[in-house]
Ligand code: MLC
């Protein structure tokens with residue numbers, strides 16, 4: 001194949017006049033029209049002078065055009081780098097500089113600020129607005145509707161996704177064409193996707209779940225998507241009867257259950273609800289089945305690996321577990337040295353397979369620390385495999401908070417808090433939250449005799465960090481609990497504040 005990812009997900013539908021995207025305004029985009037649009041965008045990238053392997057940093061609202069830009073990058077052999085729309089200019093500057101992006105595509109509203117970043121870094125900039133307007137599509141509309149697909153190898157890079165780390169510095173996870181394609185094809189089989197499926201798509205398309213799972217699986221199966229801009233409860237309830245499948249983070253399901261309009265009748269046409277990106281509480285699982293008759297299928301994945309395990313389509317979907325390793329994926333439970341532990345014991349989850357990424361962009365040391373020479377990736381998740389082979393995630397060996405499916409690394413927030421006047425030190429922890437699963441709490445130790453100004457601290461945080469990372473509350477403590485080695489005992493803080501948002 002000339003370009004496995006493009007051919008396998010997009011090219012196969014080139015002549016199909018069947019529906020691909022159902023938009024909220026009633027517009028239906030066929031596979032053929034979608035690919036014509038993406039070919040036009042591919043021409044724009046070529047005209048700008050981008051070459052295969054160049055990075056395209058994208059921070060735009062969810063739209064058919066934004067998705068077509070992903071397809072265009074695949075066809076033109078470019079590396080697609082989607083970025084959370086909540087990121088501040090500070091955060092974006094780092095990603096753009098670190099990746100060496102040649103092109104930035106952003107909303108018209110951020111063009112001025114990002115234009116300065118682009119100029120500094122010698123990158124081109126184009127705009128794409130949520131309604132499809134902006135300079136990218138203005139140029140695209142003048143272009144031919146077919147584009148000669150650029151030849152690529154399965155091991156060539158297809159995407160970078162930035163993921164934070166315990167040191168607070170984000171790392172660009174390099175994903176190859178084969179990483180993405182193999183995982184999508186496996187999931188089509190495992191979850192029985194066909195061209196008859198209509199997926200209710202309410203996830204963002206700048207992360208693995210919404211882009212490489214929901215979208216790629218639908219594409220690989222030749223199905224269609226009801227493409228909503230975001231998770232809006234009313235819209236989801238309204239469109240659910242037309243769908244056959246839905247994928248979401250646990251917050252989607254708890255919000256649905258919190259609404260009396262969500263009934264068995266409303267989901268009668270559905271064949272599958274998938275949950276992932278954060279732990280699904282066993283009680284949500286039970287409540288959901290009770291209300292709808294459907295058992296949510298929980299699976300486990302990561303930015304670096306796409307999907308690793310899944311509960312079975314047929315057979316018992318066991319609450320509190322993430323099911324079995326996917327075909328071709330090896331999962332083992334190890335000690336810190338990488339020695340496999342006996343069945344049933346708790347250790348660190350390691351995974352190996354065609355889904356596992358190539359490494360972190362220009363960070364060989366970080367890559368070596370997490371990706372073993374034998375190909376196993378150290379996930380940082382703690383788990384066990386039960387006697388029936390189900391994988392259970394019991395905790396994390398990494399200082400990470402997952403809020404509504406978004407990963408938040410405390411270090412990044414602590415660095416900002418520690419920098420504020422009157423703050424001696426800080427600790428950021430995750431505490432249970434009824435809507436987001438976990439939320440961020442900042443614990444601040446003031447300098448002797450000083451009362452820090454909370455309002456100005458919050459202002460500083462909001463200038464540098466995306467909204468979803470902001471502590472929902474800041475509390476003051478005289479000192480942080482530490483062990484004999486001087487390490488902050490976050491477990492004690494978590495215990496102390498665990499009821500802050502739930503009771
Ligand atoms: C939005 N806010 C969040 C937030 N999302 N704060 C904390 N955590 C989040 N996840 C902010 C908003 O900016 C807003 O700020 C306030 O919280 C409440 O807004 P909302 O309207 O209730 O938020 P909403 O837009 O509904 O978003 C919630 C959400 C969304 C859960 C629908 O976050 C979402 O779609 N999450 C999915 C994330 C995802 O795709 N993860 C997959 C990662 S891939 P204010 O100022 O109004 O208070 C991965 C691998 C794998 O993990 O295995 O899949």
Ligand code: AMP
Nearest residue numbers: 276277278279299300301302303393407
């Ligand atoms: P990300 O880096 O955003 O890809 O997030 C990956 C992390 O999300 C994993 O390392 C897990 O900690 C967590 N995760 C994903 N799916 C699940 C799940 N089903 N249950 C519990 N945690 C999950």
